[in-house]
Amino acid sequence: MYTQRTNNMVMCGILTALAMIFSYVESIIPIPIPIPGVKLGVANIAIVAVLYAIGSAQAVVVNVLRIFLTAMLFGNLNSFLFSMAGGMLSIFGMILLKKMKGFSMIGVSVAGGVLHNIGQILAAVWIMGSSAIAYYLPVLLIAGVLTGIVIGIVAGLVLQRIRGRQR
Amino acid sequence: MKKKDIYLIGGIVIAAVIFFMIVHFVIQKDGAVAVIRVDGKIMKELSLSKNTTVTVAGYEGGENIVVVEQGAVYMQEADCPDKICVHTGKISKVGETIVCLPHRVVVEIRKGMCGAVENQVDSVVR
Known part of the structure; x- marks a missing residue:
């Protein structure tokens, strides 16, 4: 009982750190697409891993921590609002999809990626008061699908390693 | 999967x-206004309902001739090396742009006259 709790706590800590590193690495890689909001979403690897290895509540906590810490260390208020909008929509969508039967990690991760981009667009529309930004939505949907597939596969690999350690 | x-x-x-x-x-x-920006700063706002020809001075020299004709805008002439802006052709829909990178000139179609504030936000995002 206690070992399990300790184990989960440590794993959450490690994966939060991993998510932060991913966020940071991502922020220093320039993406050659001139559209605000297009991101690789690498940090989602850690979030999906927590979601499957530990649980929904922990995944929300790790995601919120990741967003707060990354914004405080490397970002500003604007980037915080954008990640928060995207991150929250994405995590709750993923939890919902995981609860529904029949989706694999790839489907869950695709939903997460797409919702993350939708959240960012909504935040952008709200902050700038211009709905013209929504014109980027189709591109962001496709980008979310592509990155979501890749991230789902990688998260599956991470999960295998985590489970291997827990045994 | x-x-x-x-x-x-x-x-x-x-x-x-x-x-x-x-x-x-x-x-x-269809847009109503063509906004001409040089190096991010708004130089001119032209109404598309009036036919005009404007010469724009580029960033660090150079000239672009912007023509408004029957609700559309095009770059008639530019002394930049690549002439991409001239080849872009006519634009008239909201959000469309003509870009002359060497002279840092951007022509964008808008719905109406816009304030400088909105533009600042735009240039930060890009």
Whole structure:
């Protein structure tokens, strides 16, 4: 009982750190697409891993921590609002999809990626008061699908390693 | 990858295509104003309802001749090396742009006259 709790706590800590590193690495890689909001979403690897290895509540906590810490260390208020909008929509969508039967990690991760981009667009529309930004939505949907597939596969690999350690 | 995953992905892709078509064919309306920016700063705002020809001085020299004709804008002449702006042709829909990178000149179509504030936000985002 206690070992399990300790184990989960440590794993959450490690994966939060991993998510932060991913966020940071991502922020220093320039993406050659001139559209605000297009991101690789690498940090989602850690979030999906927590979601499957530990649980929904922990995944929300790790995601919120990741967003707060990354914004405080490397970002500003604007980037915080954008990640928060995207991150929250994405995590709750993923939890919902995981609860529904029949989706694999790839489907869950695709939903997460797409919702993350939708959240960012909504935040952008709200902050700038211009709905013209929504014109980027189709591109962001496709980008979310592509990155979501890749991230789902990688998260599956991470999960295998985590489970291997827990045994 | 399970069956439902593929349905989900397919659904999103179809939604994206439909949305793209709506934006492209339905929402995008004819603009009313051409905003000319040099190095991010608004130099001129031209109404599309009036035919005019304007010469714009580029950043660190150079000249671009912008023509407004029957509700559309085009770059008639530019002394930049690549002439991409001239080849862009006529634009008239909201959101369309002509860009002359060497002279840092951007012509953008807008719905109406815009304040400088909105522009600052735009240039930060890009």
